[in-house]
Structures are given as structure tokens and as C-alpha cells.
Amino acid sequence: MTSSSSSLSLIFFCFMFRLISISDAIVPPNETFHYVNNGDLFFGNEYLIYDSEYAPTYRVLPPYIFPFRLCFYNTTPNAYTLALRMGRYRGATVMPWVWEANRGKPVRENATLSLGSDGNLVLADADGRIAWQTNTPNIGVVGFAILSDGNVVLRDSKGNFVWQSFDHPTDTLLIGQSLRIGGPYKLVSRESVTNNVNGAYSLVIEPKRLALYYKNDMRYWSPSFSELNRRNVMLANVTFKIAETDYVETYFHELEFGLVNARPRFAHTAYLVLGRIQYNSSLSYLRLGIDGNIRVYTYRRNVRTQAWTLLYTLFDKTENVDGGLIFEDECQQPNRCGNFGLCEDSQCVGCPTPNGVFAWSKDCDTKPPGCKPGGFTYYQLKGVDHFTVKYTAGNHFASRSDCESKCSKDCGCLGYFYHTDNSRCWIAHELKTLTRVGNSTHLAYIKTPVR
Numbered sequence: 001m002t003s004s005s006s007s008l009s010l011i012f013f014c015f016m017f018r019l020i021s022i023s024d025a026i027v028p029p030n031e032t033f034h035y036v037n038n039g040d041l042f043f044g045n046e047y048l049i050y051d052s053e054y055a056p057t058y059r060v061l062p063p064y065i066f067p068f069r070l071c072f073y074n075t076t077p078n079a080y081t082l083a084l085r086m087g088r089y090r091g092a093t094v095m096p097w098v099w100e101a102n103r104g105k106p107v108r109e110n111a112t113l114s115l116g117s118d119g120n121l122v123l124a125d126a127d128g129r130i131a132w133q134t135n136t137p138n139i140g141v142v143g144f145a146i147l148s149d150g151n152v153v154l155r156d157s158k159g160n161f162v163w164q165s166f167d168h169p170t171d172t173l174l175i176g177q178s179l180r181i182g183g184p185y186k187l188v189s190r191e192s193v194t195n196n197v198n199g200a201y202s203l204v205i206e207p208k209r210l211a212l213y214y215k216n217d218m219r220y221w222s223p224s225f226s227e228l229n230r231r232n233v234m235l236a237n238v239t240f241k242i243a244e245t246d247y248v249e250t251y252f253h254e255l256e257f258g259l260v261n262a263r264p265r266f267a268h269t270a271y272l273v274l275g276r277i278q279y280n281s282s283l284s285y286l287r288l289g290i291d292g293n294i295r296v297y298t299y300r301r302n303v304r305t306q307a308w309t310l311l312y313t314l315f316d317k318t319e320n321v322d323g324g325l326i327f328e329d330e331c332q333q334p335n336r337c338g339n340f341g342l343c344e345d346s347q348c349v350g351c352p353t354p355n356g357v358f359a360w361s362k363d364c365d366t367k368p369p370g371c372k373p374g375g376f377t378y379y380q381l382k383g384v385d386h387f388t389v390k391y392t393a394g395n396h397f398a399s400r401s402d403c404e405s406k407c408s409k410d411c412g413c414l415g416y417f418y419h420t421d422n423s424r425c426w427i428a429h430e431l432k433t434l435t436r437v438g439n440s441t442h443l444a445y446i447k448t449p450v451r
């Protein structure tokens with residue numbers, strides 16, 4: 001009897017407590033909203049001064065703070081993305097989409113974006129089906145805001161962010177935005193200009209490295225930091241920042257890495273310097289592009305034309321080491337020379353075949369080798385590396401034939417790469433761009449069907 005009444009009162013107490021916390025947390029009526037995706041469409045074409053990335057049609061929503069505006073845009077008819085646009089028409093250059101809510105889950109005409117009194121921000125399609133939401137009902141949200149750094153936030157009564165778009169990046173980082181271990185840990189590229197779904201490339205923070213991947217597991221770039229070679233030292237986060245140099249009026253765009261367990265006499269941060277500029281633009285963004293490249297663009301206020309400039313490109317034509325900036329040869333990009341092409345000094349120079357290397361064309365490809373033992377053979381290319389070789393260790397195999405037999409037993413293996421000077425072996429499930437390295441100890445063996 002006693003125990004049942006005490007559990008009853010406990011339930012009652014919890015119920016009361018919940019009522020109190022809900023009534024505390026309600027979004028005041030003037031802070032709630034309900035926007036419908038209908039009405040006039042803008043066109044981002046060359047005749048109009050309003051021009052947005054991917055040349056979509058779009059509708060602007062009321063929430064705005066210079067230079068950020070929430071919009072619905074579509075690159076294919078009746079498939080809208082809710083996104084944050086950066087720039088204003090006076091800039092007269094293409095305005096990028098720097099955050100997106102519903103990549104891969106487009107909504108139609110008459111979809112709604114609403115913040116109800118419960119504090120949940122919901123994007124619902126015309127039929128009421130929820131396409132995207134912040135999952136924040138009844139946890140203390142009292143208001144919505146776009147901040148001047150481009151962070152879209154839901155605040156509680158103490159001003160803390162219950163939810164923020166900075167924790168849900170797509171392919172873009174704004175100044176001050178981070179990737180974190182145990183938090184938002186990656187950017188994923190967009191598939192194509194017209195198709196807004198996840199593409200093949202990702203930028204990922206891991207305890208021991210920041211890395212670019214093709215199809216989740218094929219690493220093609222990773223900067224090295226000597227401090228990370230120590231066993232206990234780990235990355236905690238990487239933040240896109242702008243910092244002033246020691247020189248007059250020069251500002252660096254950089255990635256700042258937070259380290260844990262760094263030796264006290266060393267800094268607890270490491271830096272990768274990206275671009276240098278003569279003015280402090282806190283309005284810049286870093287983009288993992290459709291092509292798997294990383295670029296930094298910066299926005300200049302108070303100019304009438306050319307507000308956006310491309311400040312930095314990771315895979316750049318000229319491997320420039322000017323001022324400690326990090327660059328890579330374009331040949332490191334998996335898709336630089338299409339499905340199967342030979343690359344040298346950022347140029348596509350050849351199309352390997354069993355009968356020799358022919359002139360490059362974007363249609364260069366291999367013939368499917370099949371899986372039947374005896375149905376395929378290999379041809380050799382000398383002085384050639386796969387795009388994964390530079391930033392992955394491969395396996396140690398005593399001999400080339402061990403490496404080959406691993407590829408032969410693996411139906412999905414399209415070829416293997418072997419370094420005779422240190423007996424390392426890489427198995428390739430995708431060939432893509434091969435890089436000429438002018439080192440005869442680096443050998444490629446490409447599977448080909450027996451005629």
C-alpha cells in the first residue's frame with residue numbers, strides 16, 4: 001500500500017515537474033512562425049541581378065541578417081531544399097548556399113517551415129509528412145535566430161543554444177564553425193549541380209588525422225602534424241578561423257586543430273594556413289566541392305561588384321609552397337582524369353591500355369576483367385601510383401606475387417600497386433586517376449580480360 005502510493009506520488013511529482021518545465025519553456029507567440037513554400041519564384045539567371053549558386057529558382061523567407069537569408073531553392077522542378085544563402089544582390093556575384101537542412105529529402109510546393117510553441121523547428125512537405133526537424137520539442141526553446149556569423153540557432157531562456165546549424169554542416173564551414181570528435185565530424189560533398197544528394201567525397205576528423213576520402217574509405221589527402229605522431233596525442237576538433245599575422249594588415253584563413261594530451265611545452269593547437277588576405281573578412285566559407293577539392297571563398301562588404309573572391313584551392317595547378325600554404329598537385333584528386341587516366345603535373349597525359357599508353361580522353365576506361373580464374377591477366381605500368389598511395393601505408397607483402405594473388409582472389413580488385421623498394425602493396429577497387437611519379441620502383445598492375 002505504502003509503496004504503491006509513494007510511486008503514485010512520484011508519478012504525480014514527475015507530471016507536475018514536467019508541466020512546470022514545459023510552461024517555463026514555451027515559445028512566446030510572437031517568436032513562433034509558419035512559412036509556406038508558395039508564391040513568386042525568383043530565377044537566378046544571368047539577366048537578373050539576383051543570382052544564386054547552382055542557378056536554381058528560389059523563394060526567400062523572412063528571417064534575414066546581413067548577409068544571410070533562409071530560402072527554399074530548387075534545381076529540379078518541385079524538389080526544394082531549405083537552405084541559408086550568403087550574400088546580397090549588390091554584391092552582384094553568385095551567392096552560395098552555406099547551410100542546408102534537407103539534402104536528399106526535397107520538399108514540394110506548399111511545404112511548410114514552422115516553429116511551434118513547443119520549440120520544435122519542423123520542415124513538413126505539403127502532405128504533412130516531416131522531411132526534416134530539429135527534434136527539440138519541450139526542451140526549453142524560447143526563440144529562433146540567424147546570427148551574424150551565419151549560425152542558425154534555437155535559444156533557451158538563458159541564451160544557450162539548444163540547437164545550432166553549426167552542429168549540422170553539409171559541405172561548408174563558416175568562420176568559427178568546427179568539426180569535432182564525438183560531434184559533427186565530417187563534411188560530405190554534393191553529388192552534382194542539379195542533384196542535391198550526398199556525393200562521393202568527405203572531409204573527416206579522426207582522432208589521429210583530418211582526411212579526405214573518396215567513397216568513405218579511399219583516403220586521398222591528409223595533412224601531417226609531427227605532434228600527432230606521439231601515441232597519446234589526439235585531435236579534438238578542427239575550426240575554420242581567421243587570424244591576424246604579425247605583419248601589418250594581413251590576415252590568414254586557417255584551420256586550427258585542438259589537440260588533447262599535447263606536451264605542455266608545445267602549443268595545444270596546430271594550424272594549417274589556407275589563404276592570406278589584406279582585410280579581415282569574417283564572412284568567408286570553406287567548401288568541400290562537387291569535385292572533392294577544398295576551396296575557401298571570402299566576401300568583401302561594401303563593394304558593388306565581385307564581392308566574392310576565391311582565396312584558396314587545395315588541389316591547385318601549381319604546387320606552390322609560398323608562405324607555408326599547403327597545396328597539392330591536381331593529380332591527387334581521384335576524378336581528375338576520369339575513370340582511368342594517367343596524370344602528370346596536374347595534366348591528364350595518357351590513357352593506359354594493354355597495348356601501351358594512348359592519348360588521354362575523358363572516356364578512357366578499363367574493360368571489366370570478370371572473376372573467372374584464368375579469365376583475366378595483368379599488364380604493367382612503371383613509375384605510376386594510385387591516388388591512395390601517397391596518404392595510406394598499404395600492406396607489407398614479401399613479394400609482388402603475394403600482392404597479385406590478393407588481387408586475383410578479390411573479384412572487386414581492378415588492379416594492384418606495388419613498391420619494390422619497400423615491399424608495400426595497395427589493392428585498388430577503383431582505379432580513377434593514376435599519377436606518374438618517375439620512380440621505377442613504383443609499379444602498377446591493371447587487371448584485364450584475356451581475349
Ligand SMILES: *[C@@H]1O[C@H](CO)[C@@H](O)[C@H](O)[C@H]1NC(C)=O
Pocket residue numbers: 028030031
Ligand atoms: C517578441 O516579444 C518580445 C517581448 O515584447 C520582444 O523582446 C521580442 O523581440 C519579440 N520577438 C520578435 C521576433 O518580434
Ligand SMILES: *[C@@H]1O[C@H](CO)[C@@H](O)[C@H](O)[C@H]1NC(C)=O
Pocket residue numbers: 038109110
Ligand atoms: C498550394 O496551396 C494553395 C492554397 O491552398 C493552392 O491553391 C495551390 O493549388 C497549392 N499548390 C500546389 C502545387 O499544390
Ligand SMILES: *[C@@H]1O[C@H](CO)[C@@H](O)[C@H](O)[C@H]1NC(C)=O
Pocket residue numbers: 242243244251280281282
Ligand atoms: C575581424 O573582425 C571581427 C568583427 O567584424 C572581429 O570580431 C574579429 O576579432 C576580427 N579578427 C581579427 C583577426 O582582427
Ligand SMILES: *[C@@H]1O[C@H](CO)[C@@H](O)[C@H](O)[C@H]1NC(C)=O
Pocket residue numbers: 178236237239257258259260268
Ligand atoms: C578544441 O579542443 C581543444 C582541446 O580539447 C579545446 O580546448 C577547445 O576549446 C576546442 N575548441 C572548440 C572550438 O571546440
Ligand SMILES: *[C@@H]1O[C@H](CO)[C@@H](O)[C@H](O)[C@H]1NC(C)=O
Pocket residue numbers: 419421438439440441
Ligand atoms: C623512389 O621512391 C622511394 C620511396 O618510395 C625513394 O626512397 C627513392 O629514393 C625513390 N627513387 C627515385 C629514383 O626517386
